[in-house]
Amino acid sequence: MTTTQETELAPHLRELLMGLPDEALPITYRQAAEALGLTPPRTIQRVALALEALMREDVAAGRPMIAALVVSRRGDLPRQGFFELAVELGRFPADPARHEAAYREEVAKALAER
Numbered sequence: 514m515t516t517t518q519e520t521e522l523a524p525h526l527r528e529l530l531m532g533l534p535d536e537a538l539p540i541t542y543r544q545a546a547e548a549l550g551l552t553p554p555r556t557i558q559r560v561a562l563a564l565e566a567l568m569r570e571d572v573a574a575g576r577p578m579i580a581a582l583v584v585s586r587r588g589d590l591p592r593q594g595f596f597e598l599a600v601e602l603g604r605f606p607a608d609p610a611r612h613e614a615a616y617r618e619e620v621a622k623a624l625a626e627r
């Protein structure tokens with residue numbers, strides 16, 4: 514569940530992602546936290562919750578999920594929670610084998626429509 518703090522953080526995160534040049538994207542959760550000036554504790558968790566709020570907003574509005582532009586430092590994909598919520602919101606197929614392809618498509622759409 515998203516708290517008021519993360520709901521308030523979400524517009525700032527959207528603004529950050531909208532303002533970065535394509536070649537600077539995707540960014541990591543940590544880079545997002547630092548760019549937003551977040552301080553411990555729970556910086557990554559707060560970013561993740563704000564990203565979930567953005568995902569819900571974007572799906573409800575029929576837009577590409579800008580949250581796809583934030584990835585884990587352990588690879589070039591978001592954390593598992595992103596995929597779980599994308600499935601829950603009906604944006605991604607339930608089959609995990611199809612998640613990476615759906616994600617790559619979502620990134621392209623998010624970049625094109627920012």
